Amino acid sequence: MGAGLKASKACRTGELLVSLPRSCQLSYDGSTETNLLQLISKVPEELWGAKLALRVLKERILGPDSSFQCYIDNLPMGVPGIPLFFSPDAIRALEQYPPLSEQVKKRCRWLLSFSSEHLSALPGSPADPFQSTPVDANILGWALAMTTSRAFRVRGQQHPAALLPLIDMSNHSFSPNCEVKPGPAGSVAMVAARDIRQDEDLLLSYGALDNTFLLLDYGFIVPGNQYDTVLIRYDPIMFEAGQLLAQGQGAPPEEAPDLGSAAYQQQLLTEMQLLGPKANLELAFGRSLQRCSSKLLAVSRLFTTASAAEVRGRTADDLGAWDQPLSLINEVKALRMLAGVAAMLLTRFPTTLEQDRRALEDPGGLAPDVRAAVQFRAEKKAVLSEVLQDIAHRIRGLASQKLPQGAAEAYRESMAKGFGGQRRNHSTSSQKAKMQRGRGFG
8 A cells, every 4th residue: 555664774684673572562472361362262273363353453442541552543444455355346356266265255254153153242241352342244354354464473373473563564575675583582573684775665575475365365466476376176077177178089988987096096196185084185286386286297197197007116296296207108198188277277267368468458447456356367367378388398398309119109199189289179068068067276
Protein backbone atom coordinates (compact mmCIF):
# COMPACT_ATOMS: atom_id res chain seq x y z
CA MET A 1 0.00 0.00 0.00
CA GLY A 2 2.98 2.27 -0.46
CA ALA A 3 4.32 1.95 3.08
CA GLY A 4 7.81 0.76 3.89
CA LEU A 5 11.11 1.64 5.52
CA LYS A 6 14.11 3.52 4.13
CA ALA A 7 17.61 4.02 5.51
CA SER A 8 18.04 7.56 6.85
CA LYS A 9 21.81 7.22 6.34
CA ALA A 10 24.31 4.85 4.78
CA CYS A 11 24.74 1.63 6.77
CA ARG A 12 27.50 -0.97 6.83
CA THR A 13 27.04 -4.74 6.71
CA GLY A 14 26.06 -6.06 10.14
CA GLU A 15 25.01 -2.63 11.46
CA LEU A 16 22.08 -2.65 13.89
CA LEU A 17 19.06 -0.91 12.33
CA VAL A 18 16.27 -1.71 14.81
CA SER A 19 16.34 -3.29 18.25
CA LEU A 20 12.94 -4.28 19.63
CA PRO A 21 12.80 -5.25 23.33
CA ARG A 22 10.56 -8.11 24.38
CA SER A 23 8.01 -5.73 25.89
CA CYS A 24 7.41 -4.24 22.44
CA GLN A 25 6.74 -7.57 20.73
CA LEU A 26 3.05 -8.44 20.47
CA SER A 27 2.63 -12.13 21.24
CA TYR A 28 0.89 -14.44 23.68
CA ASP A 29 4.19 -16.09 24.61
CA GLY A 30 4.52 -15.90 28.39
CA SER A 31 0.98 -14.56 28.85
CA THR A 32 -0.80 -15.26 32.14
CA GLU A 33 -4.28 -14.33 30.90
CA THR A 34 -6.10 -17.60 31.57
CA ASN A 35 -9.26 -16.86 29.56
CA LEU A 36 -7.27 -15.76 26.51
CA LEU A 37 -4.92 -18.75 26.68
CA GLN A 38 -7.83 -21.18 27.00
CA LEU A 39 -9.42 -19.68 23.89
CA ILE A 40 -6.10 -19.82 22.02
CA SER A 41 -5.73 -23.50 22.93
CA LYS A 42 -8.89 -24.28 20.93
CA VAL A 43 -7.23 -23.16 17.68
CA PRO A 44 -5.52 -25.96 15.66
CA GLU A 45 -1.73 -25.80 15.71
CA GLU A 46 -1.48 -25.33 11.93
CA LEU A 47 -3.50 -22.09 12.24
CA TRP A 48 -0.77 -20.40 14.27
CA GLY A 49 -1.73 -17.01 12.83
CA ALA A 50 -5.23 -17.37 14.28
CA LYS A 51 -3.78 -17.96 17.75
CA LEU A 52 -1.93 -14.66 17.56
CA ALA A 53 -5.00 -13.00 16.02
CA LEU A 54 -6.93 -13.55 19.26
CA ARG A 55 -4.21 -11.66 21.18
CA VAL A 56 -4.39 -8.84 18.63
CA LEU A 57 -8.14 -8.58 19.17
CA LYS A 58 -7.60 -8.45 22.92
CA GLU A 59 -5.26 -5.45 22.53
CA ARG A 60 -7.59 -3.74 20.06
CA ILE A 61 -10.51 -4.04 22.49
CA LEU A 62 -8.42 -2.70 25.39
CA GLY A 63 -7.95 0.53 23.44
CA PRO A 64 -6.18 3.20 25.56
CA ASP A 65 -5.49 0.60 28.24
CA SER A 66 -3.23 -1.32 25.86
CA SER A 67 0.45 -0.46 25.58
CA PHE A 68 0.09 -1.40 21.89
CA GLN A 69 -2.69 1.12 21.17
CA CYS A 70 -0.58 3.29 18.83
CA TYR A 71 0.55 0.22 16.92
CA ILE A 72 -2.97 -1.27 16.64
CA ASP A 73 -4.42 2.09 15.55
CA ASN A 74 -1.93 2.29 12.68
CA LEU A 75 -2.70 -1.16 11.31
CA PRO A 76 -4.74 -0.95 8.07
CA MET A 77 -8.45 -1.50 8.59
CA GLY A 78 -8.92 -2.86 5.08
CA VAL A 79 -6.98 -5.73 3.56
CA PRO A 80 -7.91 -5.55 -0.13
CA GLY A 81 -5.04 -7.68 -1.44
CA ILE A 82 -5.72 -10.81 0.61
CA PRO A 83 -8.05 -13.38 -1.03
CA LEU A 84 -9.97 -13.84 2.22
CA PHE A 85 -11.65 -10.50 1.37
CA PHE A 86 -11.92 -10.85 -2.43
CA SER A 87 -15.14 -10.22 -4.30
CA PRO A 88 -17.13 -13.15 -5.76
CA ASP A 89 -15.75 -12.36 -9.24
CA ALA A 90 -12.16 -12.56 -7.99
CA ILE A 91 -12.88 -15.75 -6.04
CA ARG A 92 -14.30 -17.34 -9.21
CA ALA A 93 -11.07 -16.49 -11.02
CA LEU A 94 -9.08 -18.16 -8.21
CA GLU A 95 -11.27 -21.29 -8.33
CA GLN A 96 -9.45 -22.23 -11.52
CA TYR A 97 -6.48 -23.09 -9.29
CA PRO A 98 -7.91 -25.25 -6.44
CA PRO A 99 -4.74 -25.36 -4.29
CA LEU A 100 -5.34 -21.67 -3.52
CA SER A 101 -9.13 -21.49 -3.64
CA GLU A 102 -9.44 -24.45 -1.27
CA GLN A 103 -7.16 -22.74 1.24
CA VAL A 104 -9.32 -19.60 1.08
CA LYS A 105 -12.49 -21.65 1.60
CA LYS A 106 -10.85 -23.56 4.45
CA ARG A 107 -10.00 -20.34 6.26
CA CYS A 108 -13.49 -18.94 5.69
CA ARG A 109 -15.08 -22.13 7.02
CA TRP A 110 -12.83 -22.02 10.08
CA LEU A 111 -13.66 -18.38 10.80
CA LEU A 112 -17.38 -19.09 10.65
CA SER A 113 -17.23 -22.28 12.71
CA PHE A 114 -14.87 -20.88 15.37
CA SER A 115 -16.97 -17.73 15.72
CA SER A 116 -20.15 -19.77 16.05
CA GLU A 117 -18.78 -22.44 18.39
CA HIS A 118 -16.45 -20.43 20.62
CA LEU A 119 -16.93 -16.66 20.27
CA SER A 120 -20.67 -16.10 20.06
CA ALA A 121 -21.34 -17.19 23.64
CA LEU A 122 -18.41 -15.33 25.22
CA PRO A 123 -19.81 -11.79 25.88
CA GLY A 124 -20.64 -11.49 29.59
CA SER A 125 -19.55 -15.04 30.44
CA PRO A 126 -16.82 -15.87 33.01
CA ALA A 127 -14.61 -17.17 30.18
CA ASP A 128 -14.77 -13.93 28.15
CA PRO A 129 -11.33 -12.37 27.53
CA PHE A 130 -12.79 -9.50 25.44
CA GLN A 131 -14.57 -7.39 28.12
CA SER A 132 -18.07 -8.28 26.86
CA THR A 133 -17.25 -6.97 23.38
CA PRO A 134 -18.83 -9.17 20.67
CA VAL A 135 -16.33 -10.68 18.24
CA ASP A 136 -17.69 -12.10 15.00
CA ALA A 137 -16.13 -13.81 11.94
CA ASN A 138 -15.46 -10.48 10.18
CA ILE A 139 -13.50 -9.00 13.08
CA LEU A 140 -11.59 -12.24 13.62
CA GLY A 141 -10.91 -12.34 9.85
CA TRP A 142 -9.35 -8.88 10.02
CA ALA A 143 -7.08 -9.94 12.88
CA LEU A 144 -6.13 -13.13 11.04
CA ALA A 145 -5.17 -11.11 7.97
CA MET A 146 -3.01 -8.84 10.12
CA THR A 147 -1.11 -11.71 11.71
CA THR A 148 -0.58 -13.85 8.59
CA SER A 149 0.72 -10.83 6.68
CA ARG A 150 2.94 -9.33 9.41
CA ALA A 151 3.94 -11.94 12.00
CA PHE A 152 7.45 -13.30 12.52
CA ARG A 153 8.64 -16.58 14.01
CA VAL A 154 12.16 -15.47 14.81
CA ARG A 155 12.72 -18.11 17.49
CA GLY A 156 11.56 -21.03 15.37
CA GLN A 157 8.39 -22.96 14.62
CA GLN A 158 8.14 -24.32 18.17
CA HIS A 159 7.59 -20.85 19.63
CA PRO A 160 4.53 -18.60 19.22
CA ALA A 161 4.66 -15.98 16.46
CA ALA A 162 4.92 -12.27 17.26
CA LEU A 163 4.12 -8.96 15.64
CA LEU A 164 7.19 -6.73 15.56
CA PRO A 165 6.25 -3.05 15.34
CA LEU A 166 8.38 -0.98 12.92
CA ILE A 167 10.29 -4.05 11.72
CA ASP A 168 7.09 -5.40 10.15
CA MET A 169 6.90 -2.35 7.85
CA SER A 170 9.82 -3.70 5.82
CA ASN A 171 8.76 -4.93 2.40
CA HIS A 172 9.74 -8.20 0.74
CA SER A 173 12.56 -9.12 -1.61
CA PHE A 174 14.15 -12.44 -2.56
CA SER A 175 17.42 -10.47 -2.48
CA PRO A 176 17.03 -8.67 0.86
CA ASN A 177 19.42 -6.12 2.32
CA CYS A 178 18.28 -6.77 5.92
CA GLU A 179 17.71 -9.73 8.18
CA VAL A 180 15.92 -10.28 11.49
CA LYS A 181 17.49 -12.34 14.26
CA PRO A 182 17.10 -12.90 18.02
CA GLY A 183 18.90 -10.39 20.22
CA PRO A 184 19.94 -10.38 23.89
CA ALA A 185 17.39 -10.60 26.73
CA GLY A 186 14.58 -11.68 24.41
CA SER A 187 14.96 -8.72 22.08
CA VAL A 188 14.72 -8.93 18.29
CA ALA A 189 17.20 -7.15 16.02
CA MET A 190 17.04 -6.11 12.39
CA VAL A 191 20.54 -5.71 10.94
CA ALA A 192 22.00 -4.81 7.57
CA ALA A 193 22.74 -7.94 5.51
CA ARG A 194 24.96 -5.87 3.19
CA ASP A 195 26.05 -2.28 2.78
CA ILE A 196 23.00 -0.04 2.36
CA ARG A 197 22.89 3.38 0.71
CA GLN A 198 21.12 6.37 2.21
CA ASP A 199 17.40 6.44 1.22
CA GLU A 200 17.53 2.82 0.02
CA ASP A 201 14.47 0.70 0.84
CA LEU A 202 15.00 -1.69 3.75
CA LEU A 203 13.91 -5.12 2.50
CA LEU A 204 13.46 -8.49 4.19
CA SER A 205 12.84 -11.90 2.66
CA TYR A 206 9.54 -13.35 3.81
CA GLY A 207 10.89 -16.75 2.76
CA ALA A 208 11.38 -18.85 -0.37
CA LEU A 209 7.63 -18.82 -0.99
CA ASP A 210 5.68 -19.46 -4.15
CA ASN A 211 2.99 -17.04 -5.31
CA THR A 212 0.21 -19.12 -3.72
CA PHE A 213 1.47 -18.41 -0.20
CA LEU A 214 2.51 -14.84 -1.02
CA LEU A 215 -1.00 -14.00 -2.22
CA LEU A 216 -2.81 -16.00 0.47
CA ASP A 217 -0.85 -14.55 3.40
CA TYR A 218 0.59 -11.24 2.18
CA GLY A 219 -1.75 -10.07 -0.58
CA PHE A 220 0.78 -9.81 -3.44
CA ILE A 221 2.62 -11.95 -5.96
CA VAL A 222 6.09 -11.69 -7.47
CA PRO A 223 6.09 -11.80 -11.30
CA GLY A 224 8.56 -14.42 -12.51
CA ASN A 225 8.88 -15.76 -8.95
CA GLN A 226 11.78 -18.23 -9.01
CA TYR A 227 10.09 -20.29 -6.30
CA ASP A 228 6.67 -20.46 -7.94
CA THR A 229 5.12 -23.91 -8.30
CA VAL A 230 2.02 -25.53 -9.76
CA LEU A 231 0.73 -28.12 -7.32
CA ILE A 232 -1.04 -31.24 -8.54
CA ARG A 233 -2.55 -34.18 -6.73
CA TYR A 234 -1.36 -37.69 -7.51
CA ASP A 235 -3.89 -39.66 -9.55
CA PRO A 236 -2.96 -42.40 -12.05
CA ILE A 237 -5.79 -41.29 -14.32
CA MET A 238 -4.13 -37.90 -14.68
CA PHE A 239 -0.90 -39.53 -15.87
CA GLU A 240 -2.79 -41.74 -18.28
CA ALA A 241 -4.63 -38.73 -19.68
CA GLY A 242 -1.33 -36.87 -19.95
CA GLN A 243 0.20 -39.81 -21.80
CA LEU A 244 -2.69 -39.92 -24.26
CA LEU A 245 -2.59 -36.17 -24.80
CA ALA A 246 1.16 -36.21 -25.43
CA GLN A 247 0.85 -39.04 -27.95
CA GLY A 248 -2.31 -37.73 -29.58
CA GLN A 249 -3.67 -41.26 -29.62
CA GLY A 250 -6.99 -42.85 -28.86
CA ALA A 251 -7.64 -44.76 -25.67
CA PRO A 252 -5.59 -47.91 -25.04
CA PRO A 253 -7.23 -51.31 -25.36
CA GLU A 254 -9.63 -52.18 -22.57
CA GLU A 255 -7.44 -55.12 -21.49
CA ALA A 256 -4.41 -52.85 -20.94
CA PRO A 257 -3.48 -52.76 -17.22
CA ASP A 258 -4.06 -49.53 -15.32
CA LEU A 259 -0.99 -47.39 -14.70
CA GLY A 260 0.61 -48.23 -11.39
CA SER A 261 -1.26 -51.51 -10.95
CA ALA A 262 1.75 -53.84 -11.33
CA ALA A 263 3.16 -55.23 -8.09
CA TYR A 264 6.59 -53.64 -8.57
CA GLN A 265 4.97 -50.29 -9.28
CA GLN A 266 2.79 -50.58 -6.19
CA GLN A 267 5.88 -51.28 -4.10
CA LEU A 268 7.73 -48.20 -5.38
CA LEU A 269 4.63 -46.00 -5.09
CA THR A 270 4.37 -47.04 -1.45
CA GLU A 271 8.04 -46.17 -0.97
CA MET A 272 7.27 -42.73 -2.46
CA GLN A 273 4.45 -42.38 0.12
CA LEU A 274 1.86 -42.12 -2.64
CA LEU A 275 0.05 -45.21 -1.37
CA GLY A 276 -0.79 -46.31 2.15
CA PRO A 277 -2.24 -44.68 5.28
CA LYS A 278 0.48 -42.00 5.47
CA ALA A 279 0.25 -41.04 1.81
CA ASN A 280 1.27 -37.53 0.76
CA LEU A 281 -0.26 -37.03 -2.68
CA GLU A 282 1.25 -33.62 -3.43
CA LEU A 283 3.33 -33.33 -6.60
CA ALA A 284 4.60 -30.17 -8.26
CA PHE A 285 5.91 -28.48 -11.34
CA GLY A 286 8.10 -25.47 -10.56
CA ARG A 287 10.92 -23.15 -11.52
CA SER A 288 13.18 -24.08 -8.60
CA LEU A 289 12.48 -27.81 -8.92
CA GLN A 290 14.27 -28.36 -12.23
CA ARG A 291 10.75 -27.98 -13.65
CA CYS A 292 9.20 -30.79 -11.60
CA SER A 293 9.52 -32.30 -8.14
CA SER A 294 11.60 -35.46 -7.83
CA LYS A 295 8.51 -37.44 -6.87
CA LEU A 296 6.68 -36.30 -10.02
CA LEU A 297 9.63 -37.33 -12.19
CA ALA A 298 9.82 -40.68 -10.38
CA VAL A 299 6.15 -41.44 -11.02
CA SER A 300 6.45 -40.54 -14.69
CA ARG A 301 9.46 -42.81 -15.15
CA LEU A 302 7.78 -45.62 -13.23
CA PHE A 303 4.55 -45.41 -15.24
CA THR A 304 6.44 -45.63 -18.54
CA THR A 305 8.28 -48.84 -17.64
CA ALA A 306 7.25 -52.11 -19.25
CA SER A 307 8.52 -54.54 -16.62
CA ALA A 308 10.08 -54.85 -13.19
CA ALA A 309 13.46 -55.48 -14.83
CA GLU A 310 13.71 -51.81 -15.82
CA VAL A 311 13.68 -50.65 -12.19
CA ARG A 312 15.48 -53.56 -10.57
CA GLY A 313 17.89 -52.23 -7.95
CA ARG A 314 16.43 -48.70 -8.13
CA THR A 315 14.97 -46.87 -5.14
CA ALA A 316 12.33 -44.16 -5.24
CA ASP A 317 15.09 -41.58 -4.77
CA ASP A 318 16.96 -43.02 -7.77
CA LEU A 319 13.84 -42.72 -9.92
CA GLY A 320 13.48 -39.05 -8.99
CA ALA A 321 17.06 -38.04 -9.82
CA TRP A 322 17.48 -36.26 -13.15
CA ASP A 323 20.98 -37.67 -13.56
CA GLN A 324 19.82 -41.30 -13.19
CA PRO A 325 17.53 -42.06 -16.16
CA LEU A 326 16.42 -45.66 -16.60
CA SER A 327 17.15 -45.69 -20.31
CA LEU A 328 17.02 -43.36 -23.28
CA ILE A 329 13.70 -44.77 -24.48
CA ASN A 330 12.12 -44.61 -21.02
CA GLU A 331 13.34 -41.04 -20.52
CA VAL A 332 11.69 -39.91 -23.75
CA LYS A 333 8.43 -41.59 -22.76
CA ALA A 334 8.60 -40.16 -19.23
CA LEU A 335 9.28 -36.63 -20.49
CA ARG A 336 6.43 -36.90 -22.97
CA MET A 337 4.09 -38.02 -20.20
CA LEU A 338 5.16 -35.03 -18.07
CA ALA A 339 4.56 -32.74 -21.03
CA GLY A 340 1.11 -34.22 -21.49
CA VAL A 341 0.24 -33.65 -17.83
CA ALA A 342 1.45 -30.03 -17.99
CA ALA A 343 -0.47 -29.43 -21.23
CA MET A 344 -3.60 -30.96 -19.71
CA LEU A 345 -3.33 -28.63 -16.70
CA LEU A 346 -3.10 -25.66 -19.04
CA THR A 347 -6.34 -26.72 -20.71
CA ARG A 348 -8.11 -26.61 -17.32
CA PHE A 349 -7.95 -22.81 -17.41
CA PRO A 350 -10.76 -21.16 -19.44
CA THR A 351 -8.38 -18.52 -20.82
CA THR A 352 -4.92 -18.61 -22.35
CA LEU A 353 -1.83 -16.95 -20.98
CA GLU A 354 -1.91 -14.45 -23.83
CA GLN A 355 -5.55 -13.56 -23.09
CA ASP A 356 -4.69 -12.94 -19.44
CA ARG A 357 -1.76 -10.74 -20.37
CA ARG A 358 -3.92 -8.67 -22.71
CA ALA A 359 -6.51 -8.22 -19.94
CA LEU A 360 -3.79 -7.06 -17.54
CA GLU A 361 -2.54 -4.47 -20.05
CA ASP A 362 -5.82 -2.53 -19.72
CA PRO A 363 -5.25 -0.32 -16.62
CA GLY A 364 -8.95 0.23 -15.94
CA GLY A 365 -10.44 -2.98 -17.29
CA LEU A 366 -10.34 -5.04 -14.09
CA ALA A 367 -11.20 -4.40 -10.45
CA PRO A 368 -8.10 -4.55 -8.21
CA ASP A 369 -8.92 -7.93 -6.67
CA VAL A 370 -9.90 -9.44 -10.03
CA ARG A 371 -6.65 -8.06 -11.49
CA ALA A 372 -4.70 -9.78 -8.70
CA ALA A 373 -6.51 -13.07 -9.38
CA VAL A 374 -5.88 -12.86 -13.14
CA GLN A 375 -2.22 -12.00 -12.56
CA PHE A 376 -1.92 -14.95 -10.18
CA ARG A 377 -3.34 -17.47 -12.64
CA ALA A 378 -1.24 -15.99 -15.46
CA GLU A 379 1.89 -16.70 -13.42
CA LYS A 380 0.81 -20.32 -12.92
CA LYS A 381 0.30 -20.66 -16.68
CA ALA A 382 3.73 -19.16 -17.26
CA VAL A 383 5.27 -21.85 -15.05
CA LEU A 384 3.52 -24.60 -17.04
CA SER A 385 4.55 -23.00 -20.33
CA GLU A 386 8.18 -22.92 -19.19
CA VAL A 387 7.88 -26.58 -18.17
CA LEU A 388 6.73 -27.49 -21.68
CA GLN A 389 9.57 -25.52 -23.25
CA ASP A 390 12.13 -27.14 -20.96
CA ILE A 391 10.83 -30.64 -21.66
CA ALA A 392 10.95 -30.01 -25.41
CA HIS A 393 14.57 -28.87 -24.99
CA ARG A 394 15.41 -32.01 -22.99
CA ILE A 395 13.86 -34.25 -25.63
CA ARG A 396 15.84 -32.53 -28.37
CA GLY A 397 18.96 -33.09 -26.29
CA LEU A 398 18.17 -36.79 -26.00
CA ALA A 399 17.67 -36.97 -29.77
CA SER A 400 21.30 -35.99 -30.25
CA GLN A 401 22.57 -38.83 -28.07
CA LYS A 402 23.83 -42.12 -29.47
CA LEU A 403 21.13 -44.76 -29.30
CA PRO A 404 21.79 -48.30 -28.04
CA GLN A 405 21.84 -50.95 -30.72
CA GLY A 406 18.31 -52.05 -31.63
CA ALA A 407 16.66 -49.04 -30.02
CA ALA A 408 16.79 -46.62 -32.94
CA GLU A 409 13.54 -47.72 -34.50
CA ALA A 410 11.65 -47.60 -31.20
CA TYR A 411 13.06 -44.16 -30.51
CA ARG A 412 12.02 -42.82 -33.93
CA GLU A 413 8.53 -44.23 -33.42
CA SER A 414 8.29 -42.54 -30.03
CA MET A 415 9.53 -39.20 -31.38
CA ALA A 416 7.08 -39.34 -34.31
CA LYS A 417 4.11 -39.08 -31.95
CA GLY A 418 2.57 -36.11 -30.18
CA PHE A 419 5.01 -33.44 -29.04
CA GLY A 420 7.92 -35.12 -30.87
CA GLY A 421 6.37 -34.82 -34.32
CA GLN A 422 3.12 -34.30 -36.18
CA ARG A 423 0.18 -34.57 -33.77
CA ARG A 424 -2.27 -37.36 -34.42
CA ASN A 425 -5.85 -36.26 -34.09
CA HIS A 426 -8.14 -39.21 -33.54
CA SER A 427 -9.13 -38.72 -29.90
CA THR A 428 -11.93 -41.02 -28.79
CA SER A 429 -14.80 -40.50 -26.40
CA SER A 430 -13.10 -42.95 -24.04
CA GLN A 431 -9.99 -40.78 -24.00
CA LYS A 432 -12.03 -37.64 -23.30
CA ALA A 433 -13.81 -39.41 -20.45
CA LYS A 434 -10.50 -40.39 -18.89
CA MET A 435 -9.19 -36.81 -19.15
CA GLN A 436 -12.35 -35.41 -17.57
CA ARG A 437 -12.09 -37.93 -14.72
CA GLY A 438 -8.53 -36.85 -13.95
CA ARG A 439 -8.48 -34.63 -10.87
CA GLY A 440 -5.64 -32.44 -12.10
CA PHE A 441 -4.65 -29.72 -9.65
CA GLY A 442 -4.04 -30.57 -6.01
